[in-house]
Amino acid sequence: DLPALPLLAALPLILFLLMIDFGYLALFTAAGGQTLGKMAARIRVIGTSAATGKDERLDIPRAASRSVVALPSVLALGAGFLPALVGDRRALHDRLSQTRVVRV
Numbered sequence: 001d002l003p004a005l006p007l008l009a010a011l012p013l014i015l016f017l018l019m020i021d022f023g024y025l026a027l028f029t030a031a032g033g034q035t036l037g038k039m040a041a042r043i044r045v046i047g048t049s050a051a052t053g054k055d056e057r058l059d060i061p062r063a064a065s066r067s068v069v070a071l072p073s074v075l076a077l078g079a080g081f082l083p084a085l086v087g088d089r090r091a092l093h094d095r096l097s098q099t100r101v102v103r104v
Contacts, residue, residue, distance in 0.1 A: 022067055030063035034104075042104045050098055058099065066097035 028035045033044040045066070047056045058066075070093040073080020080092035090100050 022064075022071075025067040025070070026060065026064040029066065030058050030060040033058055038101075043101050044104050045094075045099050045101055048098050048100055055102075062097055062099065066093055066099050069093040069096045 025035060029045050033046055038044060045058060045063075047058045047062055048054070049056055070080070070091075073091060073093050082092075083095065084091040088100075094100050
């Protein structure tokens with residue numbers, strides 16, 4: 001149908017842009033713990049060991065999981081960032097992926 005053509009063309013574009021965004025977040029975070037914005041703000045994402053509590057370098061699976069669970073935090077009008085105001089000052093996606101943000 002011709003009326004469904006604009007919607008059909010928009011869906012692959014939206015999926016492509018989401019893949020690009022996810023890849024940017026996950027790969028930059030895994031490579032050095034920083035996206036371009038985090039570099040400008042002089043902050044870095046690091047992993048925390050659940051067993052020892054020590055800081056460790058991020059690997060690709062942990063960076064990818066952080067990127068996946070960060071999306072709902074943002075889409076829920078930032079509600080996933082509210083836990084950062086209390087306790088150990090980590091957002092919901094940081095708690096779920098066992099990461100934290102530190103100053104460089």
